[in-house]
Amino acid sequence: MIDKTKVKELAEKWLEDKEYFLCDLNVTPDDRILVEIDHRDGVWIEDCVALSRFIEDGLDRDAEDFELEVGSAGLGQPFKVHRQYEIHEGDTVETQLTDGHKLCGTLTEVGEDTFTVVCTEKVKNEGDKRPHTEEVPHTVPFADVAWTKYHIDFK
Numbered sequence: 001m002i003d004k005t006k007v008k009e010l011a012e013k014w015l016e017d018k019e020y021f022l023c024d025l026n027v028t029p030d031d032r033i034l035v036e037i038d039h040r041d042g043v044w045i046e047d048c049v050a051l052s053r054f055i056e057d058g059l060d061r062d063a064e065d066f067e068l069e070v071g072s073a074g075l076g077q078p079f080k081v082h083r084q085y086e087i088h089e090g091d092t093v094e095t096q097l098t099d100g101h102k103l104c105g106t107l108t109e110v111g112e113d114t115f116t117v118v119c120t121e122k123v124k125n126e127g128d129k130r131p132h133t134e135e136v137p138h139t140v141p142f143a144d145v146a147w148t149k150y151h152i153d154f155k
Contacts, residue, residue, distance in 0.1 A: 001027070001031060001064070002027050002031045002033060002064055003027075004025065004026075004027040006058070006059070007025060007027060007033055007035070007055060007059070008022070008025050010055045010058040010059075011051065011055060013054075014050070014051050014054045014055070015037070019039055019040060020038065020039045020047065021037065021038055021081070021083050022035070022037055022081075023080045023081050024036040024073070024080050031065065031066040031067065032066070032069070033055070033066055033067065033069065034069050034071075035051065035052075035055070035068075035069070035070045035071070036071060036072065036073045036074075037051065037071075038081075038083070038084060039087075040087040042072070043073075048070045048071055048072070049070075051070050052069075055068060055070070056068055075152065076149060077149060078148060079147070079149060082110075082142075085107065085115055085148065086110050088107055088150055089107050089110055090107065090108070091106070091107055091151075092104070092105065092106055092150075092151040092153065093105070093107045093117060093149065093151055094148065094151045095117055095140060095148040096145070096146040096147050097145060097146060098144050098145065098146050099144070103117045103119055103140070104119060104151055105117040105119035106118045108137070113143075114140060114141050114142065115140055115142070115148075116138065116139045116140070117137070117138050117140060118135050118136065118137045118138075119135070119138060120133050120136075121136045123136065
């Protein structure tokens with residue numbers, strides 16, 4: 001079986017001087033290697049090819065046959081690493097909390113243990129006849145998050 005640590009070391013070596021970062025790396029029991037990278041401005045196919053070749057050159061096909069797939073984290077996929085939150089600061093995100101509550105709003109701040117999503121909500125203050133919309137900040141601990149992903153709006 002292909003050594004996941006070896007593949008990770010190779011990927012991180014290629015990523016070292018680049019603005020890309022590793023989101024996920026998986027090696028299945030049948031030696032299928034899946035590598036996901038991301039970048040603030042998106043992922044270019046040429047860079048996926050270059051990383052794939054770099055990893056392949058660092059492994060010995062004669063010792064073990066493997067399948068290698070290098071791609072982007074995917075725009076509609078849940079965030080897997082902290083840095084994805086950082087690069088989406090200022091963007092609209094959806095967050096599903098572990099208690100089932102869902103938030104959709106602008107990711108305004110990312111800390112070490114929490115992040116803030118500002119949602120437009122209907123609020124009825126005491127004495128008001130009707131509710132009105134307000135921007136309401138929600139500070140969310142990462143420990144309470146089931147998933148967060150970039151919100152794609154088709155309007």
